[in-house]
Amino acid sequence: MSANEETADFDYEALGLVAGLEIHQQLDTATKLFCQCPTELRDPEAATRTFTRYLHPTRSELGELDDAAVEESKVDREFEYLAYDSTCLVEEDDEPPHELDEEALETTLEVAQLMAMEPVDQAHIMRKIVVDGSNTSGFQRSTLIATDGEIETSEGTVGIEDLLLEEESAQRVAEIDDGVRYSLDRLGIPLVEIGTKPDISSPEQALEAAERIGMLLRSTGKVKRGLGTIRQDVNVSIEEGARVEIKGVQSLDDIDDIVRNEVARQATLVKIADELTECEAAVGDRQDVTDVFEETDSGVIAGALGDGGSVMAVPLYGFDGVVGREIAPDRRLGTELSDHAKRHGAGGIFHTDELPAYGVTADEVEALREAVGVDPEDAVAIVADETEVADAAIEAAGERAETALEGVPEETRGANDDGTTRYLRPLPGAARMYPETDVPPVEPDPSDVPEPELLTEKVERYQDEYDLSSGLAEQVAYGKYMPLFEDVVADGIDPTLAASTLESTLTELRRDDVDVETLTRQHLEDVLGLVDDGELPNEGVTDLLTALATDPDRTAQEAAEEADLGGADEDEVRDAIIDVVERNEAQVEEEGMQAFSGLMGECMGALRGKADGDLVSELLREEIQKRS
Structure with missing residues (x-):
């Protein structure tokens, strides 16, 4: 039975499942957290210049180096940054950060109220070491704002450990020859991080808790919407496993599947460790086996050798049949070894559980086994690449094989689109945090911060006050245009007109491939205003919005006149x-x-x-x- 077939049969209580969430949500503020630059994303083609950096880990105040930062720094990469006409010296790390943005702090305190959290007396900005290039400075600024809250789920209360206000990282644009290209438009956007206590005991509760937190965040009306503006990290462990942090879950609907698959992965790794212990498995020393493949027909191996590379191997004693074992849907133990090898620039690994294949013949497999001196119950993993890359990659694969003897390694993993995960780096430790000396502490004052109306309460109010149908009321309350709807209705626009335009009309235009994302808030306000003033009939709204989406540089009045959409007497x-x-x-x-x-x-x-x-x-x- 494969790992994914077993997930439906898991008794999560018996396995000792413990899970927690970290929700990261961008705030919709006018300026960034530590400078006055705008928080709007730009087209990379609009970049006016580029610059490059090389980043290295720094020691904490105690002189310690963080393991995750050290491993990241082993990969020698150049980081290229796209700068724009709005990019400032703070974003380039050529000027100290300015004071913490007041608007972002106020919104964070609203979030704290919705989760019954206790604000700190004084908030100190900290530096969190990050050397993957996503911050020009080599660290992310973060500050604790509130602690000790809770939310309710159908399976019980989930505690909220902490609420932090952070700066968003730069946006990864592309892999380049020597490293990674980032865009600076996203760097520094205010971001709240909400961490739950490890109170979650089932995949369903994890999803429900994330949905509840998402609803509370949107209730403020001050968070950004759309793909990439909210990310969920999930911490998962089982009793015999280890804590694993899964980062970058983009879709809320994937959380329960992520938890199920991680439980399956850990449970399978525990079984594998028991089997390997029983047969006294071990990992041997890496060896150069280039001679075995001098006449190979394998395109991958021949290509590496043709460029002057080498084939490096590591014997895995007692691992026969285990390296190819599925531990999650479409992922095997060999995939884990390959993930570690890829961190050093290799394309991946081959192993004897999957060979002969990929142009590698049965004779070459037998010669490989003889060259490294293994028996039928053993396995061999190989990497073919530039000699330096192949050597580092096979060493990393061997180290991961050694951890398989122990069970489940503590690590940080990345979420894949199919609900599985991949290795990223070791879990970070306390050594990655140290005080930010360029920004003074702030004293959060929640006394003047109003408690936002929940979205569930808005739905009821829209029905009662504005006579909207339950479906339309819910669409508006949970939709991205909710703040705009409330503003225009407060200015006297008919609620039904505003709701139907912002939800139904824009949805229909989007389905007709009209690029409604080019429509600005001002466009929408002005179109609704023309209808309210009697200068545009309701029936002209669709045509006018289409005209504006096609040429967004015009005003609504200009587009209406050009399209002859004014009201006829x-x-x-x-x-x-x-x-x-x-x-x-x-x-x-x-x-x-x-x-x-x-x-x-x-x-x-x-x-x-x-x-x-x-x-x-x-x-x-x-x-x-x-x-x-």
């Missing part, structure tokens, strides 16, 4: 209706009022959105009755 409407009725005079005489539906569509088309449907309907009925 009653005489113009009647003349257009009479023209339609006279063209269809025979149909009207024969069908009478039954001709109304067909003619209504023709009239609206003739008026091209310049008249309100109710007026057109009224006048059309009059004209048909005159001729019936």
